[in-house]
Structures are given as structure tokens and as C-alpha cells.
Amino acid sequence: MKTITTLLLALLLATSASAIIDPDPDHIGLYFDLEADMFCIDGVYPLEMKDLYLILTNPSFEYVYGFEAGLSWEGLVDVLSVEINNPQALNVGTTTNLIVGFGTPLPTEPATLLATWQVLYLEMEGDVVFFDLHGSEPSTIDPLYPAVVIGDGEVMALGTSGGTSPEAQINWCGSPVDRVSFDRIKSLYR
Numbered sequence: 001m002k003t004i005t006t007l008l009l010a011l012l013l014a015t016s017a018s019a020i021i022d023p024d025p026d027h028i029g030l031y032f033d034l035e036a037d038m039f040c041i042d043g044v045y046p047l048e049m050k051d052l053y054l055i056l057t058n059p060s061f062e063y064v065y066g067f068e069a070g071l072s073w074e075g076l077v078d079v080l081s082v083e084i085n086n087p088q089a090l091n092v093g094t095t096t097n098l099i100v101g102f103g104t105p106l107p108t109e110p111a112t113l114l115a116t117w118q119v120l121y122l123e124m125e126g127d128v129v130f131f132d133l134h135g136s137e138p139s140t141i142d143p144l145y146p147a148v149v150i151g152d153g154e155v156m157a158l159g160t161s162g163g164t165s166p167e168a169q170i171n172w173c174g175s176p177v178d179r180v181s182f183d184r185i186k187s188l189y190r
Helices: 002-017 175-189
Strands: 027-031 049-057 063-074 077-084 089-091 097-109 111-121 129-134 147-149 155-157 167-172
Touching: 027 063, 027 129, 027 167, 049 063, 063 077, 063 111, 077 089, 077 097, 097 111
Parallel strands: none
Antiparallel strands: 027 049, 049 111, 063 097, 063 129, 063 147, 077 111, 089 097, 129 167, 147 155
């Protein structure tokens, strides 16, 4: 009985620990939840506000000293504000082109929140918005990739958790292949 209880407990812990969408180390992604497992949402209404989280997943280092990331989108939304998850952060970029240094390093977790964008959905009900994550402009490394400062001024490029574009979606929880097909179908009716 003890063995079965122990196995069940281990199984429960294993499933809750694997809730992060990308098991690979040192990735970053866009999510609509703090657990880093919801990159798309359906049923969003016009003029509805949503939080879009920039989350570092499975870091192999203990502290983040800063980061660089850019956000772009396809569709009608307005990015109203960005909040950096460090009270001593200094963003020398813009709301959607983040170049951030931390006065005090941020300890990392399996899902480390770096920033929160507040997004206002402006499309008609059911229309689609796609978000892409990329490097900042200017960038200390290749501007295609987001990056973090991990100590002693070392900048590390990160993979994106989605692995493909788009990184996050509103009102279309399909794959990027579906996106191409959907866009082609929509163009037939224009």
C-alpha cells in the first residue's frame, strides 16, 4: 500500500511539474497564464483587455540581471502598457521593444515572469490576432532572438518556447500550418 501511495504521489508531482509548455532549458515565450502553458485563447470579445506574459522557462542559471525582447503582432490590438517584474528595472527601450536592466537580479524559477503586457483586443468578435516574439532593436546579439543577461555581463540568446511563429494567438488556437490555410481561405472572401 505504501508503494502504491508513493507511486501515485510521484505521478501527481511529475504531472504538475511538467505543466510548462516547453521542457527544453533556457527558453522564453508569450503566454496568457502564469503557469506558461496557455499560448492561445478563444472567445475574446471586442474591447476586452488581456494580460500577455513574457515568461522565461526552465532556466539553467540562478539569476537574471536583465533581458531584451521585442513584441510584434498581426491583427487589431493596442498594447497599452508593460510592467516589468522587478521593482528596480530600467527599460531603455519602448513598450514593445524591451531593453531592460535590473538593479537587483531576479531569482529564476521553472517559469520566471519577466514582463506583463496589457493588451486591448480591437478586432470584431472572433477575428484573429497573432503575436510574435523576437529580439530587440538595437540588440547586443543577433536581433532575431530574445536574450537575457545572466551575470558578469554575459548575454545569452534564448530559444522561443513556441519554436515557430506565431508565439501567441487570440481567437485561433490552431497551428502555424492552420494559420496559413486560414489566411488563404479568408482571402477568397475579400
